[in-house]
Amino acid sequence: MYCVRCGVRLQEGVTACPLCGTPVWCPEAGERGPAATYSDRYPVLSRQKRLTVMASLTVGLLSVMVACCSIAVNTNGGMGWSFYVIVGVAAFYFAFLLPLWFRRPHPMIFVPVAFVSVCLLLWLLCRRVGGRWFWTFAFPLTAIVAALTIGAVALYRYVKKGTIFITGGLLMAVGGGCMLAELFQHLTFHTPMFAWSPYAATVFFLFGGFLILAGIIRPLREHLERRFFI
Amino acid sequence: MSRIWMPLDNAALIFPAIRRRNWNNVFRESVTLREEVDPVLLQRAVEELMPRFPSFYLRLKQGVFWYYLEEVASPPRVQEDYAYPLTFMTKREMGRCCLRVFYFRNRIAVEFFHVLSDGGGAMIYLKTLTARYLSLRYGVEIPAEEGVLDIREAPDPQELEDSFQKHAADHAAYCPEAPAYRLPGKRELGAFLRLVTGVIDAESLRAAAHAYGCTVTVLLAAVMGSCILEMQDEQLPPKRQKQVKITIPVDLRRLFHSRTLRNFSLTVNPGVDPRLGTYTLRELCAMFTHQLAAEITPQRMAGRIAENVEPQRNWLLKRVPVCLKTPVMRAVYNRRGERLGCINISNLGVQKLPAAMAPYVQRMEFIIGVQYSYPNNCSVVTAKGVTTINMIRSTESAELERRFFSRLVELGIPVTIETNR
Numbered sequence: 001m002y003c004v005r006c007g008v009r010l011q012e013g014v015t016a017c018p019l020c021g022t023p024v025w026c027p028e029a030g031e032r033g034p035a036a037t038y039s040d041r042y043p044v045l046s047r048q049k050r051l052t053v054m055a056s057l058t059v060g061l062l063s064v065m066v067a068c069c070s071i072a073v074n075t076n077g078g079m080g081w082s083f084y085v086i087v088g089v090a091a092f093y094f095a096f097l098l099p100l101w102f103r104r105p106h107p108m109i110f111v112p113v114a115f116v117s118v119c120l121l122l123w124l125l126c127r128r129v130g131g132r133w134f135w136t137f138a139f140p141l142t143a144i145v146a147a148l149t150i151g152a153v154a155l156y157r158y159v160k161k162g163t164i165f166i167t168g169g170l171l172m173a174v175g176g177g178c179m180l181a182e183l184f185q186h187l188t189f190h191t192p193m194f195a196w197s198p199y200a201a202t203v204f205f206l207f208g209g210f211l212i213l214a215g216i217i218r219p220l221r222e223h224l225e226r227r228f229f230i
Numbered sequence: 231m232s233r234i235w236m237p238l239d240n241a242a243l244i245f246p247a248i249r250r251r252n253w254n255n256v257f258r259e260s261v262t263l264r265e266e267v268d269p270v271l272l273q274r275a276v277e278e279l280m281p282r283f284p285s286f287y288l289r290l291k292q293g294v295f296w297y298y299l300e301e302v303a304s305p306p307r308v309q310e311d312y313a314y315p316l317t318f319m320t321k322r323e324m325g326r327c328c329l330r331v332f333y334f335r336n337r338i339a340v341e342f343f344h345v346l347s348d349g350g351g352a353m354i355y356l357k358t359l360t361a362r363y364l365s366l367r368y369g370v371e372i373p374a375e376e377g378v379l380d381i382r383e384a385p386d387p388q389e390l391e392d393s394f395q396k397h398a399a400d401h402a403a404y405c406p407e408a409p410a411y412r413l414p415g416k417r418e419l420g421a422f423l424r425l426v427t428g429v430i431d432a433e434s435l436r437a438a439a440h441a442y443g444c445t446v447t448v449l450l451a452a453v454m455g456s457c458i459l460e461m462q463d464e465q466l467p468p469k470r471q472k473q474v475k476i477t478i479p480v481d482l483r484r485l486f487h488s489r490t491l492r493n494f495s496l497t498v499n500p501g502v503d504p505r506l507g508t509y510t511l512r513e514l515c516a517m518f519t520h521q522l523a524a525e526i527t528p529q530r531m532a533g534r535i536a537e538n539v540e541p542q543r544n545w546l547l548k549r550v551p552v553c554l555k556t557p558v559m560r561a562v563y564n565r566r567g568e569r570l571g572c573i574n575i576s577n578l579g580v581q582k583l584p585a586a587m588a589p590y591v592q593r594m595e596f597i598i599g600v601q602y603s604y605p606n607n608c609s610v611v612t613a614k615g616v617t618t619i620n621m622i623r624s625t626e627s628a629e630l631e632r633r634f635f636s637r638l639v640e641l642g643i644p645v646t647i648e649t650n651r
Contacts, residue, residue: 018647
């Protein structure tokens with residue numbers, strides 16, 4: 001039997017060419033299909049194992065939360081210390097374990113979710129201890145880290161070229177973030193201004209600038225690639 | 231009792247670092263016999279080969295600074311084959327043994343994680359395993375020739391050496407290459423790999439290659455190159471087109487007279503730039519022949535080995551923990567390793583069999599897995615006058631296979647097609 005389109009010879013009993021899908025008509029072949037070249041045995045997929053592990057982890061963490069809650073209520077008559085355990089475990093679950101349910105978790109969804117859960121955790125803690133540091137320090141700091149992380153993920157994922165420029169730019173942005181972080185620290189806790197951030201920012205600016213320079217000067221980039229290739 | 235252990239050879243260093251949750255570098259070699267395989271006797275043959283092939287019965291372990299290989303307590307159990315070749319070898323399986331032996335009807339198949347050996351070394355193991363199985367099954371005495379080793383002999387230290395260290399030049403031959411065109415394709419759901427096998431009369435393929443004044447490998451690479459050029463031309467405007475390059479592994483054993491059974495091969499990437507014009511098949515054959523001839527010389531290969539060996543010998547890098555080296559190696563591999571070729575064509579060449587063994591064997595096959603970012607790969611072996619070309623893919627469309635085999639038919643080479651689905 002030959003495929004009329006591809007010209008290749010086919011196995012006896014096939015109903016269509018495996019290359020182009022052209023149906024094969026061969027009255028002598030009858031109903032019998034081609035002889036199997038492989039068995040019907042399939043390996044156990046890793047997804048099933050992952051789902052089992054994730055389900056066990058979820059049940060385990062839920063039990064920890066319920067146990068903490070019941071112990072606290074029975075001994076103190078209120079939430080007490082168990083509050084911190086419960087919100088901490090919940091934030092950890094949403095930030096780090098939730099993406100593992102999925103085979104290919106999309107970072108543009110789960111990175112913001114992680115930061116929202118951390119933000120909520122900090123807000124609850126701030127309210128619990130009666131602090132005044134959430135809106136002027138914790139929230140802006142988390143927002144800066146979130147913006148930098150999401151920006152990095154988006155740029156590395158969707159911009160195929162200019163990795164060296166992106167890395168350089170991000171390092172410089174981290175340097176700027178350090179300065180802002182110290183500003184919020186100063187506004188909230190009245191610590192001295194510019195005590196540590198200029199040093200960190202200088203290192204990040206220098207390193208980021210060097211990477212951008214290496215991206216512009218091709219011989220330098222090639223020299224670095226050659227020297228640092230492992 | 232202390233177990234034998236050995237560090238990874240230079241080529242193997244990269245494979246544990248680049249493996250992913252659903253992909254790693256495994257290849258398969260198989261032999262199809264005239265009669266159905268007896269799994270009990272096959273298991274016995276696998277066990278009896280263990281003292282002769284100490285570099286194959288190993289498991290992968292992680293040290294502080296490097297991965298290493300450690301002798302297994304017991305040989306692997308033979309298993310019935312799966313529905314598709316090269317199923318994912320899990321980390322746990324590698325921790326038991328980096329070698330798997332399968333049987334299905336008349337076929338004996340062995341799958342190797344690439345840290346153990348390359349296609350050339352693995353073929354010697356497969357031939358010796360088949361010879362031992364046939365001796366147990368039919369009582370035939372198969373002499374130690376044509377790649378079959380005598381299992382009563384002790385392993386030769388030269389078979390266990392890392393030949394890369396021995397044959398590296400004093401100076402590295404660094405040569406940056408442009409990235410190649412990436413074949414497109416919608417990935418299959420799950421890990422299923424589709425295999426299309428083209429069975430060809432070796433003599434007609436050789437005659438066609440001689441008509442074009444080249445070797446069989448070059449002819450196949452040129453045909454593949456012309457198909458990929460066509461596909462790229464249909465998909466991309468000329469300004470955005472990239473080089474079309476075929477990755478061809480080169481067995482260095484013959485070049486350096488090495489007897490090692492461990493990895494000893496390098497790849498070369500002959501190719502053409504479609505932005506410079508169009509190419510006929512004859513021109514592609516001539517260009518690939520000249521590019522391979524210029525690249526595959528002992529001096530050039532020794533320089534390239536030195537380039538790979540240099541970082542392994544670096545005092546500082548040796549002392550960096552493996553957990554830090556792994557992400558860096560992976561990043562470097564992503565940037566350089568898989569971007570330099572469109573597809574692999576790995577040709578094991580003509581495999582001769584001892585005269586006493588040949589009547590029991592129908593044919594041999596060689597299958598390499600897909601790369602992490604290449605959706606297609608191609609492997610070739612010739613035995614008993616039959617050339618089998620295995621094209622494997624992780625995508626749904628068989629467009630490349632259709633063009634490739636149709637082009638061979640157009641050249642006057644009859645092709646019989648088999649698939650695993």
